Amino acid sequence: MTETTRVLLIGGHGKVALLATPLLVDAGLDVTSMFRNPDHRAEIEALGATALERDVTTLTVDDWADLLKDFDVVVWSAGNGGKNGAEATYAIDRDAAIASIDGAASLGENAPRYIMVSYIGSTSHTIDPSDSFYPYAESKKAADEHLAASNLDYLILRPSGLTLDEAHGVEIIADTPEAGQGRTTSRKLVAEVITEFSVREFPQTRVLPFVDGDTPVSEIN
Structure with a gap:
C-alpha cells in the first residue's frame, strides 16, 4: 500500500456511504466517492471526498480494472434500492x-x-421468486458468491435490518436469516466497520454478520 491509503467508495451518495465518508476522511484516508447523479457532487465534496461521477452499469471489466488500479481499498456500497424495478436491480446489484x-x-x-456491503444470510436466502425482494436477494447472492470465489483479499459485511439509529457497539451473530430476525444494524455502525477495516487487515473470517451490540468495533478479530 501507499503511505496514504486510497479508498474508492462506490455508491457514494447512499445512506451508508454518506456516513462512512467523513469517518474515512477523519481516519486520514484519501477518499474518492463514486456516484451517478451530478446533483450530488457538492454534497459529497463537502464531506471531504474527491468526487467521481460514473454510472456503474456502463463500466466494462476493463473499465473497472483501469479505475481500480489506483486504489488500495474498494468499498461496494452501491445499489438500486428497489427504485427502478428488477431490471435495474440486476444491472447494479449483480x-x-x-x-x-x-x-x-x-x-x-x-x-x-x-x-x-451485503446483508445477513444473503447466500442462504429462501425468498420466493414472486416476492418483490427476490431480485435483490438473488443479485446479492450472486455477487457475494462471485467475490468469495475470486482471488481477492475480501470482506463481506452482512448487517441485519438497517436503521438510522446511533451506533453503540457491535455483536457478531450467525450468518442466517433466522439469527437476524428481529435484530437491527445501525447504518452508522456499518460505516464504522467499513472504516475499521479500511485501516487495518481484514478479520480471520471473510464474512462478517453483525447487528447492534455493546462490543467496540475495534475488538472485532
Whole structure:
C-alpha cells in the first residue's frame, strides 16, 4: 500500500456511504466517492471526498480494472434500492458488482482489498421468486458468491435490518436469516466497520454478520 491509503467508495451518495465518508476522511484516508447523479457532487465534496461521477452499469471489466488500479481499498456500497424495478436491480446489484470484482481480480497482486456491503444470510436466502425482494436477494447472492470465489483479499459485511439509529457497539451473530430476525444494524455502525477495516487487515473470517451490540468495533478479530 501507499503511505496514504486510497479508498474508492462506490455508491457514494447512499445512506451508508454518506456516513462512512467523513469517518474515512477523519481516519486520514484519501477518499474518492463514486456516484451517478451530478446533483450530488457538492454534497459529497463537502464531506471531504474527491468526487467521481460514473454510472456503474456502463463500466466494462476493463473499465473497472483501469479505475481500480489506483486504489488500495474498494468499498461496494452501491445499489438500486428497489427504485427502478428488477431490471435495474440486476444491472447494479449483480452485474455491475460482478464486473467490478472481475476488474479488481484482473489486477493480480496489485488488486485492491475489496469490502462488499451485503446483508445477513444473503447466500442462504429462501425468498420466493414472486416476492418483490427476490431480485435483490438473488443479485446479492450472486455477487457475494462471485467475490468469495475470486482471488481477492475480501470482506463481506452482512448487517441485519438497517436503521438510522446511533451506533453503540457491535455483536457478531450467525450468518442466517433466522439469527437476524428481529435484530437491527445501525447504518452508522456499518460505516464504522467499513472504516475499521479500511485501516487495518481484514478479520480471520471473510464474512462478517453483525447487528447492534455493546462490543467496540475495534475488538472485532
